[in-house]
Amino acid sequence: MKNFPAxxxxxxxxxxxxxxxxxxxxxxxxxxxxxxxSEALSAAIMIYDRNDELIYASRQLAGYVPVSSQFLSPGTxxxxxxxxxxxxxxxxxxxxxxxxxxxxxxxxxxSIAAHWRERLDYQTRDSQRGWTKVSMRRLSSGHGLCVITDxxxxxxxxxxxxxxxxxxxxxxxxxxxxxxxxxxQDRNLTIVAVNRAFCALFGAGADVLLGSSLNGLFDxxxxxxxxxxxxxxxxxxxxxxxxxxxPQPSGHVVLAVRSRRVGxxxxxxxxxxxxxxxxxxxxxxxxxAITLAPxxxxxxxxxxxxxxxxxxxxxxxxxxxxxDNGFAGTGLKTLAALGLDACSVQDAGEEDAFLSVAKTxxxxxDLVVVDADMDVRCLELARQYGVDALAIDRFQISGExxxxxxxxxxxxxxxxxxxxxxxxxDAVPMxxxxxxxxAEDNAVNQIVFAQILEGLGxxxxxxxxxxxxxxxxxxxxxxxxLMDVTLPGISGYDACRRIRDxxxxxxxxxxxxxxxxxxxxxxxxxxxxxxxDDILQKPLSSEAIEAIFQRFIPGxxxxxxx
Numbered sequence: 300m301k302n303f304p305a306x307x308x309x310x311x312x313x314x315x316x317x318x319x320x321x322x323x324x325x326x327x328x329x330x331x332x333x334x335x336x337s338e339a340l341s342a343a344i345m346i347y348d349r350n351d352e353l354i355y356a357s358r359q360l361a362g363y364v365p366v367s368s369q370f371l372s373p374g375t376x377x378x379x380x381x382x383x384x385x386x387x388x389x390x391x392x393x394x395x396x397x398x399x400x401x402x403x404x405x406x407x408x409x410s411i412a413a414h415w416r417e418r419l420d421y422q423t424r425d426s427q428r429g430w431t432k433v434s435m436r437r438l439s440s441g442h443g444l445c446v447i448t449d450x451x452x453x454x455x456x457x458x459x460x461x462x463x464x465x466x467x468x469x470x471x472x473x474x475x476x477x478x479x480x481x482x483x484q485d486r487n488l489t490i491v492a493v494n495r496a497f498c499a500l501f502g503a504g505a506d507v508l509l510g511s512s513l514n515g516l517f518d519x520x521x522x523x524x525x526x527x528x529x530x531x532x533x534x535x536x537x538x539x540x541x542x543x544x545x546p547q548p549s550g551h552v553v554l555a556v557r558s559r560r561v562g563x564x565x566x567x568x569x570x571x572x573x574x575x576x577x578x579x580x581x582x583x584x585x586x587x588a589i590t591l592a593p594x595x596x597x598x599x600x601x602x603x604x605x606x607x608x609x610x611x612x613x614x615x616x617x618x619x620x621x622x623d624n625g626f627a628g629t630g631l632k633t634l635a636a637l638g639l640d641a642c643s644v645q646d647a648g649e650e651d652a653f654l655s656v657a658k659t660x661x662x663x664x665d666l667v668v669v670d671a672d673m674d675v676r677c678l679e680l681a682r683q684y685g686v687d688a689l690a691i692d693r694f695q696i697s698g699e700x701x702x703x704x705x706x707x708x709x710x711x712x713x714x715x716x717x718x719x720x721x722x723x724x725d726a727v728p729m730x731x732x733x734x735x736x737x738a739e740d741n742a743v744n745q746i747v748f749a750q751i752l753e754g755l756g757x758x759x760x761x762x763x764x765x766x767x768x769x770x771x772x773x774x775x776x777x778x779x780x781l782m783d784v785t786l787p788g789i790s791g792y793d794a795c796r797r798i799r800d801x802x803x804x805x806x807x808x809x810x811x812x813x814x815x816x817x818x819x820x821x822x823x824x825x826x827x828x829x830x831x832d833d834i835l836q837k838p839l840s841s842e843a844i845e846a847i848f849q850r851f852i853p854g855x856x857x858x859x860x861x
Contacts (some may be wrong), residue, residue, distance in 0.1 A: 333357065342807060344450040349441025351377035351411070363431060363447045379442075381407045414443055422450065430454040461683060480573045484529055490570070500573070516674045525556070529569050531692075532558045540699050557738060578633060612638050615708055616663065618686075619643035620650050620677045621670035626696055633700045639708075647676045655683040666707055668700065674744040678749060688747050733778035733852055735759040736766035738794060739814070740786055744837070748781070754850070765789035768798045772809065778852050779836065780811045781844075784826065792829040799830040810851035814839075 337357035342365075346355040355369040366383040369375070385403050411417055421434045474481055482490050494507050501508065501516060513522040515531075522780040529537050539558040542654030545777035562568050562858040566586045586781050614681045617639050619630045625706045627643040644650050652668070657664050667681035671692040681688035687707055691700060724792035730758035737748045740763050760775060772780060780798070784791035795811045802808055813826035813834040832851060834841055 309430055330355065340446070340448070342446050345445040347377050347445075348413075351414070351443070353377065353380060354442075360447065363449075375527035377411060378407060379409050393441055414445070422591045477572075482508075482571055482664060484513075484569050484571070486533060486567060488526055488529055491518075499572075503578045512660035525571075528556070528558055529571065530559050532569050532580065533567060536560050536710075537695075539695070540702070573593055610685055612705070612708055615665045617638050617641040617666045617704065618653060618667060619668045619670075620645075620647075620673055621693065622646060622673065623670060623693070626670050626693055629696050630700060633696070634668075634704060637704065638699060639704070647674055650677055650680050654686065658684060666704060666706070671743070673744065675745045678746060733757060734775055736762065736768065736771055736775065736780045738765065738780065738782045738786055738791060740764060740783065744783070744839070747839050751839060755845060757848075763787075765791060768794045769801070772798050773801065776807070776808065779848065780809055781814055782811050782831065783814045784822075785816075792825060795826075795829045795831050812847055812851070 317802040331347070333344060333355055334357060337359055341360065342357075343359035344357045345353065346359055348355050353371070353373055353375040355373065360371060361368070364380075365387045366380065370380050371772055382403065385406055385771065414435055415436050415437055416435065416440060417616075420432070422430060422432050422476050424430050429449065430453075432448045432450045433444045434448075438444065476495040477494055480500045481494045482497050483492035485491050488832050490508060490511050490513075493505050498505055508516070513525050515526065515676075516522070520632060524541075528541055530536070532539050538560075539556075539774060541556050556571060558569050560567050560569055560572045596760075615638075617634050618640060618824075619627055619634075621627050621630070621643060622645050630640050631643060644653050654664060654667075664684070664686050667677075667686050667688045667691045669681070669688055670678045671690050676690050678690060689703055689707055691703065695703070733758050735752055737745070737752070737759055739745050739761060748759070748761065760771055760777070763786075764769050765788045768780070768782065768786070768791075770790075782791040782795055788793065789797075791813060795813075798809065798811060810832045812828065813822075813824070813829075814837065815822050815829040815834055816837045833846060833847060
């Protein structure tokens, strides 16, 4: 340590000895304090005296200026340090971002001048070391201080912040320029964002509308209906399209209300858009129009000045199964608007009798629409009679039934009945496509499994308890088993153990996937110890199930439906 002030000298040789020891201890203390400060600040520190001789350099400095350690020792002249830095390639960086000096001596001279400025801060960027900040101070005593800090992470955050800000501004601009009203609600159903069209609809500014509730903007009946739809979207994540009649000064108008959940778990929002009253058409008509007629789908050009024609569904027959008169009335009205022949029954017994008579009379039923609140047997009956089945809830019946029915009825009829089969006991014959065994006792989850597996193009059977799951595994030899762990009778864990025991004796190895409501680490371990190959967590999704199939069913891509 050099040039730190020493303690006053004492008379006599003994005093000189004591003074020397005190000075050495002070120097060590100063060095330790600077080392601690450098560590705490995660910065490199360099101190030099009025003669530009190095007094202190922290060990972090070598990470920023790749010079030999001899140039970092006390007593080294600043010119020598800067010359070594130039030779190490640091000349590409000049103080305050100035232009690069052509010669070594010119660069050193400019750098020394910068070190003699009272205060100087600048940032540099190096392709290998990233962004650094250099802060230089020259004190009144003549001592100089240079602090170098890595600010790469700070720069990344700033760049990300600027990118996010631009994205938010762009999103706001897009929303404000949409011709139809849009508003966003949080989980408390409070309005947290609106666009210009929504403000114009109510004749109020955003500052008035933000923070308000639906009850403050719409009449009680409409606010309740919108609130129920929003809660449903929040809870299920399923997009909603419903038609609503809204009173306006010029009269009642019909709005197509679209709601979609966005965000991440714990931070969800629902974005709702309303078709502008001047451009309004019924939601059912709009949904039907999105499906092209068969001749147009085959490649025939539509008229240049006319919209695409909806598919001709006249003469197609649909059966609605529900015990809810309101559900039945809305469903039958929507289906009739599409040109379909539709009627309704109230339970599985009436459905069975209706489909039996229709089969005997040679009358084809094209689709069975089942209220999601009905027993799962209503779905099973439709499939047993070889009829396509669609399960929807009361929130979907108003706005989404038309689009879903059109989509189902315009499917290719090439799918055989066996591809549909859902049963809780009777074996189905094996075809060329893989068979999935689902062990699930909950009726709602059975419907979810059925819808997802049907959409992926798989044949499947459903077992309602553990004993049945083991029996069906023996009889049907499925390619994969999706096993709920909380089955009645014997649990999914025990059912899997029995399958593994039977498999060892028969030489069969079937992937078994545990299905859990909550996937804690202990639950995963219990599944693996029972012989399961992996787990699926509820709520189920087609993406998660498809990912499992890709891993555990050989050749999945080959027979995956287009």
